[in-house]
Amino acid sequence: MADLLELTLLSFRKEALKKIIFSRPIGDTPEKISARLCAHRGQKILAVEFSLKGNTVSQKNLREDDIPAFINENVSKYKQINLLTALGDAELKLGKSGHVLLGGDKLERKLSGEVPSFVCAIESLEREKNRMLDGSEPFLISLGISDKGGRIHDKKQAKFRQINKFLEYLDELYCELPAEGELTVYDLCCGKSYLSFAVYHYLTAIKHRAVKMLGIDLKADVMIFCNERAAELGFSGMRFITDDITNTPADIKPDMVISLHACDIATDIVLNTAAGLSAKVILSTPCCHRELSTKICAPELKFVTKYPKLKRSICDSLTDALRLARLEALGYEVNATELVDPEDTPKNTLIRAVLRGKPSKAAAESYNKLVEFLLGDKAKDYIGRI
Numbered sequence: 408m409a410d411l412l413e414l415t416l417l418s419f420r421k422e423a424l425k426k427i428i429f430s431r432p433i434g435d436t437p438e439k440i441s442a443r444l445c446a447h448r449g450q451k452i453l454a455v456e457f458s459l460k461g462n463t464v465s466q467k468n469l470r471e472d473d474i475p476a477f478i479n480e481n482v483s484k485y486k487q488i489n490l491l492t493a494l495g496d497a498e499l500k501l502g503k504s505g506h507v508l509l510g511g512d513k514l515e516r517k518l519s520g521e522v523p524s525f526v527c528a529i530e531s532l533e534r535e536k537n538r539m540l541d542g543s544e545p546f547l548i549s550l551g552i553s554d555k556g557g558r559i560h561d562k563k564q565a566k567f568r569q570i571n572k573f574l575e576y577l578d579e580l581y582c583e584l585p586a587e588g589e590l591t592v593y594d595l596c597c598g599k600s601y602l603s604f605a606v607y608h609y610l611t612a613i614k615h616r617a618v619k620m621l622g623i624d625l626k627a628d629v630m631i632f633c634n635e636r637a638a639e640l641g642f643s644g645m646r647f648i649t650d651d652i653t654n655t656p657a658d659i660k661p662d663m664v665i666s667l668h669a670c671d672i673a674t675d676i677v678l679n680t681a682a683g684l685s686a687k688v689i690l691s692t693p694c695c696h697r698e699l700s701t702k703i704c705a706p707e708l709k710f711v712t713k714y715p716k717l718k719r720s721i722c723d724s725l726t727d728a729l730r731l732a733r734l735e736a737l738g739y740e741v742n743a744t745e746l747v748d749p750e751d752t753p754k755n756t757l758i759r760a761v762l763r764g765k766p767s768k769a770a771a772e773s774y775n776k777l778v779e780f781l782l783g784d785k786a787k788d789y790i791g792r793i
Contacts (some may be wrong), residue, residue: 410511411499414490417518419451419471423493427453431486433501440481441499442469453477463561463718482506494546494657496517511594538571539578539613546604549636570605572746576757577609583688583761589617593661593686595652595677596669597622599632606665607642622647623655651754661686668694675793678730678758682737687737689760692746696726698792704783725781727756732777734760736770 418424422444428438439458444451445468455477482488486501494517497510506669528778531708532655540547543557552563553572559567584590589611594603603622610616622645626628630647637645664681674693681689687691703712712718731741739760746757779786 408478408482408499408506408508410508411482411488411490412475412495413499414473414511414514415478416471417515418490418494419453419474420490422451423490423516423518424453425491425493426489427491428489429481429487430489431501433484433486435550436481436484439486442477443735457570459534464564478781490514490651492518501542522715538568539574539609540571540605542567542650544608544612546608546636546640546642549604550601550604552601559623566601570601571693572607573602573603573690573757576744576746576759577606580688580761581614581692589619590663591659591661592618592620593623593655593664593681593684594620595655595664595666595680596634596673597624598626598667599629599649600624600647602643602665602667603633603645604636604640606663607645611642611644620645623650625649625651652676655680655684657684660684663688663690665689666691668692671697672692672793675730677688678734678760679793681762682734682739685762689734689758689761691758691760693727693730693756693758696723696791699729699781702785702789703781705781706786708781728760729774729777729781730758731760732770732774734758735767736774737766738762738764742750 409743413604415427424444426441426443426633428442429437432438437457437459440455441458442453442455445454446452447454447468455467455469457465457467459465482499488499490497490499492514495514496508497508497514499506499508541557542553542559545552547559547567548555548557552561552567592606592610594600594606599604600622603620607618607620610618622630622633624647627649629783630649633645633647637647652673661681661684662687664677664684666677669677669691671694674691675698677691678689696719700719703718703722703725705712708721711721721754727743731743735740740763741758741760744757745758746755775786775790777791782789
């Protein structure tokens with residue numbers, strides 16, 4: 408335990424500390440504690456977040472002098488403590504014979520040497536305060552993200568970070584949208600439509616554009632809720648309909664299609680629909696990836712797929728890779744990136760696509776070969792399903 412404290416202080420001083428996580432609590436303590444190295448008002452601090460029962464969160468900032476007391480107070484209350492740094496990780500685990508530190512010696516050797524500046528893991532809290540949204544926006548209050556005073560509810564902190572990060576990516580791609588005229592945006596499988604309202608606010612209140620936004624989902628009660636919120640907020644350019652996304656109106660070419668966590672092949676249908684409508688920009692965060700996992704038949708990958716956990720992991724990546732390959736074949740420039748901290752949600756990949764040219768026959772053939780490699784004689788059925 409003393410070694411863990413020393414490693415924490417050393418990585419803090421060398422600005423290599425990324426995060427320290429206390430998990431598997433013993434007794435009546437916070438369910439998890441997570442702390443990360445940050446810069447605040449010109450000083451290094453440890454920004455600590457306590458995950459309490461009832462899905463509530465409390466936060467505290469610690470200076471270097473406060474760290475020993477913080478570690479000593481909590482180290483015996485958790486069965487597992489993970490120290491993550493830019494140079495490697497260490498783990499303190501409670502076993503039958505007591506606490507055991509894994510990876511400590513190797514990490515200490517790295518931290519004791521000269522740490523290159525490019526591994527600096529320090530994060531600026533001031534940067535977080537410069538988000539596009541601050542919580543006081545009426546749509547966030549109406550959707551229950553923040554209270555009437557603009558304070559983000561504890562249970563909605565992760566959702567607030569997700570919305571802000573999504574808008575950051577949209578801001579990067581805003582130059583790809585038409586510079587003049589009314590913008591048309593579709594949110595397919597929109598659900599409660601947090602992103603619809605955020606994107607509409609961004610385009611109208613921040614970019615001062617005229618916008619027509621259509622949200623589509625099968626849940627009638629949710630679509631009624633969204634229409635009521637839009638009317639309440641005066642978002643006259645928004646409307647929501649209850650329908651299958653395969654019936655998305657094709658008479659108007661959308662400038663952008665967005666989608667958050669459309670389940671399994673619904674994401675593929677979203678992407679195919681968006682590409683079929685020649686949407687200029689597509690932003691989609693997939694949800695689960697069951698379809699490929701139940702059908703994969705690639706002998707060359709048997710050494711991975713014979714293990715259920717690894718099979719699920721590789722099928723997640725392969726599914727999204729196939730989606731990118733398909734979009735490329737349809738003329739899109741594509742990328743996949745992390746949306747938010749994986750601790751906020753495991754459904755964390757953001758697919759970004761910008762229409763650059765016409766469909767490529769060669770790229771389509773390459774895509775078909777990839778599907779055949781993974782699925783064998785089930786390839787046609789898979790392509791037909793999505």
